[in-house]
Amino acid sequence: MKMKIGFIGMGNMAQALCEGFINTCNIPGTDILAYAPHRDKLESNAKRIGFTPADSPVALAEASDMIFIACKPYQIEQVLGEIGEALSGKALVSVAAGWDYNRFSYLLASLSVSLRAETDSEEDAEEPEALIDTVRVQCIMPNTPAMVGEGVFLVEQENSLTPEEREALLFLLSALGLVHELPSSLMGIGGALTGCSPAFVDLLLEAYGDAAVKYGIPRADAYRLIAQSVLGSAKLALETGEHPGVLKDRVCSPAGTTICGVQALEKNGFRAACMASIDAIMEKKKS
Numbered sequence: 001m002k003m004k005i006g007f008i009g010m011g012n013m014a015q016a017l018c019e020g021f022i023n024t025c026n027i028p029g030t031d032i033l034a035y036a037p038h039r040d041k042l043e044s045n046a047k048r049i050g051f052t053p054a055d056s057p058v059a060l061a062e063a064s065d066m067i068f069i070a071c072k073p074y075q076i077e078q079v080l081g082e083i084g085e086a087l088s089g090k091a092l093v094s095v096a097a098g099w100d101y102n103r104f105s106y107l108l109a110s111l112s113v114s115l116r117a118e119t120d121s122e123e124d125a126e127e128p129e130a131l132i133d134t135v136r137v138q139c140i141m142p143n144t145p146a147m148v149g150e151g152v153f154l155v156e157q158e159n160s161l162t163p164e165e166r167e168a169l170l171f172l173l174s175a176l177g178l179v180h181e182l183p184s185s186l187m188g189i190g191g192a193l194t195g196c197s198p199a200f201v202d203l204l205l206e207a208y209g210d211a212a213v214k215y216g217i218p219r220a221d222a223y224r225l226i227a228q229s230v231l232g233s234a235k236l237a238l239e240t241g242e243h244p245g246v247l248k249d250r251v252c253s254p255a256g257t258t259i260c261g262v263q264a265l266e267k268n269g270f271r272a273a274c275m276a277s278i279d280a281i282m283e284k285k286k287s
């Protein structure tokens with residue numbers, strides 16, 4: 001399906017997707033537009049990544065078939081309100097944490113009402129189509145490893161894309177990583193797990209890098225070695241489908257060194273700390 005893609009916001013997440021679309025999916029940069037308020041930054045990113053900068057969110061919406069909304073979650077209401085009718089007839093794909101299909105439906109319904117109210121004040125004006133009826137919505141939760149084709153994309157089951165749009169979207173995303181559909185009720189915890197966990201793994205890399213430096217390995221070597229160990233362990237888990245405990249047991253020889261490290265992690269609350277990190281995210285989502 002040939003379509004023009006628009007990005008509202010071109011920060012970390014949008015760049016990960018956009019680079020993937022251009023470099024992995026071979027979408028020409030002329031078919032990808034992006035808008036962000038800091039023009040200098042947008043233009044230098046456009047030069048580096050290859051997308052086409054748009055002059056305004058309205059211009060972007062008018063020229064795009066599928067619009068990725070990739071600004072901060074708290075900005076969405078204002079941004080979509082400003083675009084207004086130019087969204088009509090478009091497919092809207094949200095990557096925002098905390099937004100789901102229902103929340104967009106409420107917002108688009110309220111925008112329809114305010115658009116109608118504006119038009120009602122003008123005599124003989126035609127009633128505009130309600131945005132809720134004309135904008136098709138899909139919420140996804142990506143993560144930054146999409147930049148290197150190893151992302152995870154949670155895709156909310158409830159959506160209003162056409163079958164062709166959904167197929168095109170899933171085709172694009174699957175070129176950049178694992179695509180997994182979830183019911184709306186599990187998108188929050190799913191996003192906590194996959195959207196946030198790259199930062200936790202980075203913390204792990206940094207911590208083991210520090211430990212290796214303490215014992216004499218140069219820092220750059222330390223990061224490469226631990227990053228490859230994490231990558232390899234993840235690949236082994238995915239490709240064998242073995243329980244993580246079974247894989248761990250294979251590394252822990254009787255009376256060996258690894259089991260001493262495992263004990264030290266347990267004593268220091270490693271598993272509890274991992275679970276607490278997810279609790280903290282879920283608490284924050286509620287506020």
Ligand SMILES: NC(=O)c1ccc[n+]([C@@H]2O[C@H](COP(=O)([O-])OP(=O)(O)OC[C@H]3O[C@@H](n4cnc5c(N)ncnc54)[C@H](OP(=O)(O)O)[C@@H]3O)[C@@H](O)[C@H]2O)c1
Pocket residue numbers: 008009010011012013014035036037038039041042070071072073075079095096097141142143144195196
């Ligand atoms: N980062 C992640 O790992 C991750 C993972 C999953 C989901 N997400 C979601 O991705 C979205 C973006 O996060 P991010 O980490 O990429 O944030 P970010 O790096 O701070 O980027 C935010 C972008 O929004 C733009 N922006 C600010 N005000 C705007 C406005 N009024 N209209 C249009 N664009 C505006 C910013 O432009 P300027 O730079 O010009 O100000 C910037 O390009 C969020 O909704 C987040 O929940 C992020």
